[in-house]
Amino acid sequence: MNKRNKNKHSEKKNLLIYAHYYIPDTASTGQILRELAEGMLDRFNITVICVVPSYLGTVEEKYKTQKYYFEEINGVKILRIRVPEFSKANKISRVKNILAYFFGAMSATFKVGKMDYVFSISQPPILGGLLGVWGKWMKHAKFIYNIQDFNPEQVMAVNYSKNKLIIGAMMWFDKFSCKRSDLIITVGRDLVETVNRRFKGKKVPKTVMINNWIDEKEIYPVEADHPKIVEFKKKYELKEKFIFMYSGNIGLYYDLENLLKVIEKFPVGTKAADGREVVFAFVGAGSVLDKLALYQREHHMDNVVFIPYQAKEDLIYSLNAADVHWCVNAKGIKGVSCPSKYYGIAAVGKPVIGLQEKGTEVRGIIEETRGGLCGEPGDYKTVEKNIGWFIENAGAEELEQMGSRGRENLVKNLTREVSVNKYAEEILKL
Structure with a gap:
């Protein structure tokens, strides 16, 4: 019995997830990735590379002394990267914070073992996809690119930048990540159409749509007098x-x-x-x-x-x-x-x-x-x-x-x- 269980465990594939934010941070993508990781533990050994808790810009003292922090939450191995504090209203401080995560995650890739699959999310914009490509190359693994938001399309939609050079470079890099992926998973019918539009219907990377979710056993109707x-x-x-x-x-x-x-x-x-x-x-x-x-x-x-x-x-x-x-x-x-x-x-x-x-x-x-x-x-x-x-x-x-x-x-x-x-x-x- 024990031997069979051991063999079953050894058959599990290793999956590395690059997540800008992960619990206890309140970012919606961090919550989704937590539930995804914990929900797939019966089929994969999962490691997450993410930042120290800092979604609102501040970092607790206990996360300010080392470059990396190793943790385990509910069976998921976590490697956290120290990043500088930032203000959401200050573009420069946000960029510094994001770049610290990006380069920190690249280095942290060498601190985790053999991986069969690398999974990255489209956060932070462009860099999330590039991290997935990096992980694929460094780990000789299959790369799954989970696109929750398309950029530079999002940047263009809200006129965050009108610089054609920057927007052109962003598009080139994200299409590069898409091309290097073994699978794109996106979260809406209209987002699948965006992949097809990007590639004008030619050599379109393999793409599937899977809805996001909420744990309906955790969030449910409660009486108003609770x-x-x-x-x-x-x-x-x-x-x-x-x-x-x-x-x-x-x-x-x-x-x-x-x-x-x-x-x-x-x-x-x-x-x-x-x-x-x-x-x-x-x-x-x-x-x-x-x-x-x-x-x-x-x-x-x-x-x-x-x-x-x-x-x-x-x-x-x-x-x-x-x-x-x-x-x-x-x-x-x-x-x-x-x-x-x-x-x-x-x-x-x-x-x-x-x-x-x-x-x-x-x-x-x-x-x-x-x-x-x-x-x-x-x-x-x-x-x-x-x-x-x-x-x-x-x-x-x-x-x-x-x-x-x-x-x-x-x-x-x-x-x-x-x-x-x-x-x-x-x-x-x-």
Whole structure:
């Protein structure tokens, strides 16, 4: 028996994952990679190379003394790289931080043993793919490139840079990573189309689509009178309010500044149909948070509340506290990025206001399940109309049914187990 088990264990393939962030960091990609790694441990011995916990810019003292830190979490071996602290609002400090990870990860590759597969994610932009190519070459391994966001397409969509030389170089390098991959796994139907478009249908790298997910056993509907939800609402003065919630990265790719201008049309004291006062809560952090907070103060929008990231174990309660959730992208993000926050919204069974272009993965899911109301990014009149509809229908059964349909679809088609199994099967086919 022991011998058989030993042989079974020795048959497991070795998989190296390059993850910019990994738990306990709150980055959505870090959470997905944690669940992916832990979910594949029955088929692979897994090592993760990532940064020391630092998603919000600060580094704990215990991670400031060495260049590398070796850990093990839930059976996954982790090699952490020390990086400098940074401010999300300061481009230079962010670049220094990212480059420290990139070069640190290249060196760290020599500190892990033989690998059969190398798996990298499209974070940080361009460099994530290049790390995968590096790992493939250094370890003589098969390379799986997981594209969560396409760059430079994302940079172009939000006008982060208009420098044609920089954008051209970014495209060349990321196409180089795609060509060197043995498999591209991306997260939406519209993102698969982007791969085909990049290569104009010729010599297109092998690409499959696997949805992101949330652990539906970890995040699920909770009654509104749960003590933790009551405590959350009390802490942030949300008690007895009708809550529109945005939960996640408050960054460049969501057009949140213009969204705030639409929200301004619903002044303090606006009442929902069931008598509750309407409030708009933004939970998270990111590069445009300070701008939003300044606008809110200058325009005396006291019905807009900013709430810090919640600990992972408390996410279930903050998500459940909302009556309606935002799931938004800026214009031009179609085929470029797929908002993972949708899966958490569906998991807690809440209706959605979607701002997604037609043909995008998440808009398709929302419309197919009739789980909310959608509009095109930039169509602010429709945004205003949809906010108004939810206010006028607060307390109605249709809102509850919208949320229930989203949850039912998630449990049937978008579970962690389904997606993780697809990943393992696709990798083992190589």
